[in-house]
Amino acid sequence: MFDKYVRFIKNISINAYGKAGVILTTSSFLVFLVFELARMTGILTNAYIGLITYLLFPLMFVIGLILIPIGWYKRLKSTGKTTRQLLQQQFDDNELKESFFGSKLSLKIGLLTLVNILFLLFASTQMLSFMDEPYFCGTACHSVMNPEWVTYQQSPHARVKCVECHVGEGTDALIASKLNGMWQMISITFNLYERPIPTPVHQLRPARETCEKCHWPDKFYGDRLRKIVRYQHDEKNTPVYSTLLLKIDSGKKGEKAGIHWHVAAENEVRYVSVNDKREEMIWVEVRQADQTYKRYFNNTLLEAEKIETSDPRILDCMDCHNRATHIYQDPEKAIDERIQAGFISAGLPFIKREGLRAISINYNDQNTGLIGIATHINNFYRRNSPLISTSQMPEIDRAIYELQQIYQRNIHPHMNISWGSYASFIGHDHNSGCFRCHNNHMISNDGEYITYDCTTCHSILAMEEMQPLKYLEPVEEKTRGAEMHRYLQEEFKKYYRK
Numbered sequence: 001m002f003d004k005y006v007r008f009i010k011n012i013s014i015n016a017y018g019k020a021g022v023i024l025t026t027s028s029f030l031v032f033l034v035f036e037l038a039r040m041t042g043i044l045t046n047a048y049i050g051l052i053t054y055l056l057f058p059l060m061f062v063i064g065l066i067l068i069p070i071g072w073y074k075r076l077k078s079t080g081k082t083t084r085q086l087l088q089q090q091f092d093d094n095e096l097k098e099s100f101f102g103s104k105l106s107l108k109i110g111l112l113t114l115v116n117i118l119f120l121l122f123a124s125t126q127m128l129s130f131m132d133e134p135y136f137c138g139t140a141c142h143s144v145m146n147p148e149w150v151t152y153q154q155s156p157h158a159r160v161k162c163v164e165c166h167v168g169e170g171t172d173a174l175i176a177s178k179l180n181g182m183w184q185m186i187s188i189t190f191n192l193y194e195r196p197i198p199t200p201v202h203q204l205r206p207a208r209e210t211c212e213k214c215h216w217p218d219k220f221y222g223d224r225l226r227k228i229v230r231y232q233h234d235e236k237n238t239p240v241y242s243t244l245l246l247k248i249d250s251g252k253k254g255e256k257a258g259i260h261w262h263v264a265a266e267n268e269v270r271y272v273s274v275n276d277k278r279e280e281m282i283w284v285e286v287r288q289a290d291q292t293y294k295r296y297f298n299n300t301l302l303e304a305e306k307i308e309t310s311d312p313r314i315l316d317c318m319d320c321h322n323r324a325t326h327i328y329q330d331p332e333k334a335i336d337e338r339i340q341a342g343f344i345s346a347g348l349p350f351i352k353r354e355g356l357r358a359i360s361i362n363y364n365d366q367n368t369g370l371i372g373i374a375t376h377i378n379n380f381y382r383r384n385s386p387l388i389s390t391s392q393m394p395e396i397d398r399a400i401y402e403l404q405q406i407y408q409r410n411i412h413p414h415m416n417i418s419w420g421s422y423a424s425f426i427g428h429d430h431n432s433g434c435f436r437c438h439n440n441h442m443i444s445n446d447g448e449y450i451t452y453d454c455t456t457c458h459s460i461l462a463m464e465e466m467q468p469l470k471y472l473e474p475v476e477e478k479t480r481g482a483e484m485h486r487y488l489q490e491e492f493k494k495y496y497r498k
């Protein structure tokens with residue numbers, strides 16, 4: 001049985017082309033099996049090897065298969081024989097009947113073709129599911145995606161696959177993303193891509209097909225407490241406290257409510273921005289109860305900037321949560337977080353100020369950066385307080401390590417990513433984020449603007465206070481603002497835990 005097939009394969013590989021074809025097909029098939037086994041058992045994990053396994057080997061397999069009929073065609077041409085004659089020369093009569101169809105030979109060819117198709121189907125489904133793995137997306141083009149990969153792994157979505165946000169469901173989405181992926185491979189091969197990768201990502205699917213598969217707008221209710229500690233640049237790194245109560249409600253039908261009001265099913269906000277960058281609005285519209293739209297114009301733009309280069313965009317999750325996963329930090333906030341967590345010792349004099357200086361310097365590449373940070377901090381303490389530089393050596397080393405971690409996550413010189421390259425739209429740092437629309441220069445025809453009152457989006461329970469608990473001190477009834485004070489006191493008792 002088995003040697004029959006071997007003989008068959010010998011006969012079918014009629015000349016050099018055919019032989020090359022058979023060797024290519026068989027060897028790529030066998031190597032594929034070995035690699036697939038190694039991947040399944042976890043011996044090989046590298047993304048490049050995955051690409052080779054699922055792309056290169058099946059490709060060689062197909063090329064080999066194509067070479068075999070080419071060999072036959074060449075032989076027919078060179079000898080001038082008919083197909084029938086050639087078949088008779090290569091195979092004995094036993095395998096060939098009167099007609100080719102229905103013969104043992106055609107059965108064999110049919111069977112082998114089926115095996116080939118099954119193999120290729122298997123390889124391509126493996127390829128598709130492999131290319132959906134974050135590990136592949138994050139590391140296949142190594143240095144290009146490294147910033148996204150690093151930030152992704154430290155995000156709340158570290159267990160959500162890239163494709164769940166970037167591709168969404170349905171065959172259309174799949175095909176579009178594969179075409180896009182092919183373009184990406186080309187642009188990486190020929191070094192055509194931009195550094196940093198530009199945002200916004202216009203081809204992201206609407207949030208309804210991605211984010212809302214896991215988070216649905218009706219689910220947002222109530223308030224979310226944010227306790228923010230900032231450290232000053234003095235010797236003691238003195239902390240100041242802010243406490244916000246973010247109103248994240250999506251609201252009841254028809255009512256104005258909290259922050260997720262924008263994405264409740266019955267509401268719609270849409271806008272056009274300068275160059276479709278989503279940073280500077282040209283106009284913003286909000287749908288009214290009677291289904292008409294009320295429009296607010298930006299009255300600070302020059303005529304040239306008012307040219308609309310895109311269709312209106314309906315505001316969705318990504319207009320605020322543009323950094324849901326690839327979260328780059330603000331350098332100051334990143335240090336504050338680590339001091340607060342106790343990773344960087346607040347007992348090190350001027351550590352906030354010097355840490356910030358160390359990570360703000362422009363280094364040529366990551367390695368120089370890591371060394372530069374260590375040098376800066378070590379030198380600072382050696383020069384200014386030799387005593388501390390010896391007595392607090394472990395704290396200094398730890399601080400250096402933490403600063404290096406911050407640096408590694410946020411700064412990627414090879415992609416030109418530095419502090420602020422990818423701004424977040426949550427909040428209103430640098431008058432961006434919410435203040436792109438909530439401000440006093442987006443004005444409607446009847447002179448109204450979109451509210452930007454400080455209590456629209458959050459109650460401010462404390463704002464950069466040295467002693468946030470002062471609200472717990474008793475209030476004198478007759479003083480002005482006593483009522484507000486009592487309210488804050490209640491809120492504080494409810495929420496503030498030291």
Ligand code: HEC
Nearest residue numbers: 134137138148152157160161162165199200201322325326
């Ligand atoms: C929870 C959803 C989500 C996941 C998971 C996710 N991304 Fe993103 N990604 C986004 C959003 C949102 C943006 C920003 C879009 C914008 O600003 O227009 C983005 C932007 C990007 C960009 C453009 C550069 C940038 O930072 O804006 C790249 C490249 C990217 N993602 C790659 C990846 C890779 C690779 C993975 C998996 C390792 C991944 N993403 C996982 C939501 C996600």
Ligand code: HEC
Nearest residue numbers: 156157160164165207210211212213214215317318321324
């Ligand atoms: C496959 C499911 C899934 C998808 C898709 C998804 N998320 Fe999430 N998201 C989660 C889970 C799970 C958490 C909670 C993680 C935790 O509690 O640590 C989360 C957390 C969050 C948080 C809270 C983070 C925090 O600091 O508490 C935000 C904001 C968020 N997601 C926004 C988005 C946005 C915007 C998108 C679309 C771009 C999206 N998510 C897509 C599953 C998903």
Ligand code: HEC
Nearest residue numbers: 207211212215217224246248259262263316317320426427
């Ligand atoms: C108008 C801006 C805006 C839009 C649009 C928006 N969000 Fe949010 N979202 C916020 C803000 C602000 C917070 C609270 C701030 C924080 O977590 O730092 C928040 C908080 C969240 C949280 C954490 C909630 C919690 O209980 O702590 C999740 C999850 C979330 N958003 C998901 C989404 C999803 C999914 C969408 C789209 C359906 C969406 N958001 C649309 C601004 C927005």
Ligand code: HEC
Nearest residue numbers: 256257258259261269271286320426427433434437456457
């Ligand atoms: C693209 C423009 C746009 C952006 C960006 C935007 N908003 Fe809004 N927001 C609106 C519009 C328009 C309204 C409805 C105003 C009206 O009808 O008076 C609104 C309403 C609100 C409301 C309800 C106000 C009320 O009267 O009850 C809250 C709360 C809110 N936004 C918070 C936020 C927060 C927080 C952010 C940033 C994370 C943000 N918005 C970003 C356009 C925007």
Ligand code: HEC
Nearest residue numbers: 228242426427428434438451452453454455456457458463
């Ligand atoms: C349109 C909604 C909106 C308005 C109006 C608004 N804020 Fe905010 N603000 C936010 C959101 C959302 C955050 C949370 C950002 C985050 O989660 O990091 C925030 C954060 C803050 C913070 C903490 C910043 C930090 O991380 O250190 C302060 C302080 C603050 N707001 C003060 C104000 C003041 C003062 C006003 C009035 C001038 C104001 N806000 C108006 C939405 C708003």
